[in-house]
Amino acid sequence: MSQLSLYQETVQSRFLLGTARYPxxxxxEKAVKISDCDIVTVSxxxxxxxxxxxxxxxxxxxxxxxxxxxxxxxxNTAGCFSVQEAVTTAHMARELMGTxxxxxxxxxxxxxxxxxxxxxxxxxxxxxxxxxxxxxxxxTDLGVAERLLQVGCQVLMPWASPIGSGQGLSDVAALEAMRxxxxxxxxxxxxxxxxxxxxxEAMEMGFDAxxxxxxxxxxxxxxxxxxxxxxxxESGHLAxxxxxxxxxxxxxASSPIIGKACLG
Amino acid sequence: xxxxxxxxETRPLSPTxxxxxxxxxxxxxxxxxxxxxxFVAADERxxxxxxxxxxxxILAPLQGG
Numbered sequence: 549m550s551q552l553s554l555y556q557e558t559v560q561s562r563f564l565l566g567t568a569r570y571p572x573x574x575x576x577e578k579a580v581k582i583s584d585c586d587i588v589t590v591s592x593x594x595x596x597x598x599x600x601x602x603x604x605x606x607x608x609x610x611x612x613x614x615x616x617x618x619x620x621x622x623x624n625t626a627g628c629f630s631v632q633e634a635v636t637t638a639h640m641a642r643e644l645m646g647t648x649x650x651x652x653x654x655x656x657x658x659x660x661x662x663x664x665x666x667x668x669x670x671x672x673x674x675x676x677x678x679x680x681x682x683x684x685x686x687x688t689d690l691g692v693a694e695r696l697l698q699v700g701c702q703v704l705m706p707w708a709s710p711i712g713s714g715q716g717l718s719d720v721a722a723l724e725a726m727r728x729x730x731x732x733x734x735x736x737x738x739x740x741x742x743x744x745x746x747x748x749e750a751m752e753m754g755f756d757a758x759x760x761x762x763x764x765x766x767x768x769x770x771x772x773x774x775x776x777x778x779x780x781x782e783s784g785h786l787a788x789x790x791x792x793x794x795x796x797x798x799x800x801a802s803s804p805i806i807g808k809a810c811l812g
Numbered sequence: 813x814x815x816x817x818x819x820x821e822t823r824p825l826s827p828t829x830x831x832x833x834x835x836x837x838x839x840x841x842x843x844x845x846x847x848x849x850x851f852v853a854a855d856e857r858x859x860x861x862x863x864x865x866x867x868x869x870i871l872a873p874l875q876g877g
Contacts, residue, residue: 566877576875591876594819594869595843602841607872611842614873624876632849639851640844640871711877761877 550789552756554703554734555649555681557620559586562751563781564622564736566761570770573613579764579774580617587620589651589759591627592641622683624651625671629664634671638680650675651683651705651738651759661711661739665692669699676700685738688722690729697733704730705738705759708750712762714742717749727754744773744780751784752792814864825864829857832868843870 551558563585570576580588595607602608614621623641628634631654638650654671656664663686672682676699684696688706696704706726709715717723718740727735737750738759747758758781767773814825818832826832829852833839845852845860846869852860862868 566875568875568877570875589876590873592844592871593874595838595841595872597819597821597836597838597870599837602837605841605872607843607874608841610875611873621873623873626876636846636849636851637871639853640846643851643853644842644844644871645873 550785552734554683559620561585561587561778562757562785563778564589564738564757564759565764565774566759567610567614568761569765571765573610575770576765577613577617578771580619582771583764583774583778585619585778587622588614588617589622589624589761590614590645591624592637592644620649621645621647622649622651623647624685625653626651627655628653629655629658631667631671631674634667635674635678638671638675639678642680648679649681649683651685653685663687663707665689668692669695672696672701673699683736688719688726690726693726693730697730703734703736705736707739708737708746709740711739713740714763715740716742716746720749720753723750723755724753744776747777748780748784748787751781752787754788757781816862816864817867819868819870826862828862829860829868832862833857833870836870838870841872843872845870 552562561584563583564587565583565585566589596605599605623645625634625637628637634654654664654667656662668684672684675682682701683703683705684701685705693704709718734756736757736759737755741747741760742763764770764773816823829845848867
């Protein structure tokens with residue numbers, strides 16, 4: 549597969565995997581490894597104060613696990629509803645994890661987790677000026693996409709459908725329009741993917757990568773599902789590069805007519 | 813009453829953010845701090861004087877999507 553470049557960094561895998569909601573740390577580790585992904589997403593949350601031993605604290609043990617796995621980390625601002633919250637979280641993430649990459653979420657609606665696109669553009673502007681490499685979680689709105697690029701984003705992450713919903717590509721035409729409008733910008737479909745076939749479809753449409761979490765973590769077998777998604781994403785990308793045939797109305801014999809025996 | 817709000821819990825007042833982290837056993841932990849909604853970098857914690865009623869967030873990397 550061809551390599552993907554995100555903010556001047558080359559990655560081999562086009563599968564970005566979330567680290568939440570797995571049955572156990574061991575299943576998370578195995579899922580990440582079998583997926584062969586290069587990048588995992590991580591959140592920032594309150595550290596537990598009630599332990600005296602650091603290794604027992606959830607954040608410290610989780611960070612040890614991520615470092616042991618040895619993949620690149622993309623911190624997120626999940627759960628932030630304001631520009632200030634998102635910007636403060638990004639600064640904390642940069643210091644904590646030693647990366648200027650940030651998956652920027654500014655949520656506008658607590659039920660659908662629809663992005664607040666106005667806050668998103670403003671936070672992206674502030675963070676880009678502060679030296680961050682912003683991966684904005686956005687919609688398929690072309691005007692918003694253009695504004696995000698204008699304020700300095702070099703990658704866009706449109707949703708397929710609401711976070712954690714597993715509804716798949718809810719607006720294929722809008723995704724196609726986005727791909728066509730920004731042919732040279734890395735576009736990562738983020739959120740809403742439920743099945744490997746949906747991830748493959750996004751990749752066949754020419755998207756550069758897929759980011760997902762729940763579809764793997766909450767499946768019956770996260771490790772096997774991570775492998776299934778890995779193969780689907782690779783397959784979809786290979787198909788896109790190979791240029792899929794156009795649909796044809798009606799049937800067209802694939803076996804030649806010439807040389808057909810006269811037997812009846 | 814002299815108290816701090818640390819990760820949503822009530823705590824006795826500490827003089828600085830550095831002192832607070834030490835008292836919590838988090839002096840060497842992988843954490844980032846915010847004071848009243850504003851990021852405080854690790855090298856600014858000594859100078860971050862705390863006052864009664866301050867809200868402190870001590871965050872760590874955790875599972876996320």
